[in-house]
Amino acid sequence: MYLCIVLIEKNNNTSIIMLDKIQKLLEEVENMHASNLEELKNLRNKYLSKKGEINELMNDFRRIPTDQKREVGMKLNELKTKAQDIIDKMKNELDEKDNSEEELDLTRSSYPISLGTRHPISIVRNEIIEIFARLGFTIAEGPEVEDDWHVFSALNFPPDHPARDMQDTFFIESKPDIVLRTHTSSVQSRVMETSKPPIRIICPGRVYRNEAISARAHCFFHQVEALYIDKNVSFTDLKQVLLLFAKEMFGTDTKIRLRPSYFPFTEPSAEMDISCNICGGKGCAFCKHTGWVEILGCGMVDPNVLDLNGIDSKVYTGYALGMGIERITNLKYQVKDLRMFSENDTRFLKEFENAY
């Protein structure tokens, strides 16, 4: 009986001593302080390592009588969690301090900045502009959101003309007069209505068509158009400019050929092919074994267009030509899929790092 009492006493004492130790450590932990990572490491070793004080208490915990395990266990867990939380918090604070000090280090060398690349469409557009600038053409720009007059009517597309179907575009249902331009020719009509000949302009810009998006068609693309109006401008002038452009753009061996075509705003009209710059005109898969690839449309400005835009067609004549920049870019760089131009994939863009 006496032995029993002594044992109970002893067990009670064990848990009381342990609770005292936990309380003491709790107070210590709550008042911990580390002014650098080294001090923090020491604290972590002292309390949380395998041989740390809290783990030692865990070992002693086995000797606590079962009926008191719950109370002591809860206290012990509280101590461990608190020590862990406070040490983690101090670690974050020290890391942050470390970083902000790093930012203030003005002597550090900068991080390497990778330079962007010019978009292939921009490279080719600039090249086209540069060739025409040397021939005396100046750049003209206009709005992408246009009215029917400047996109169609002023360019000899009467309402219900079937040629409008070839340029199906986007418009506002409640205000069908407002459209996204289908060609940069709208800039030409804007320039014609406000200036007097001689006019020698080049109009680069984005245009829109209501097309299903695929590898070969997109709902937007880019054009460059040129317009020259003066007295005595003839088809010969047009042909010389086309030949010079083709040789500058694709190499001095390039040949051109003109095929009759139809556009509402030019008469006569032609499409221009260049000798395939891949096979040199011998015939390959790219030129469908013809030796020629189509690159642009052109013609003499229809007298109706001159008159519609306030220029006397009895005094002045002119030529116009227009090309898709994507088409020219494909010829130069063989980009197979049109969609790649607008996907913003930097791996694609990086390929043009040395292209200019």
Ligand SMILES: [Zn+2]
């Ligand atoms: Zn070819």
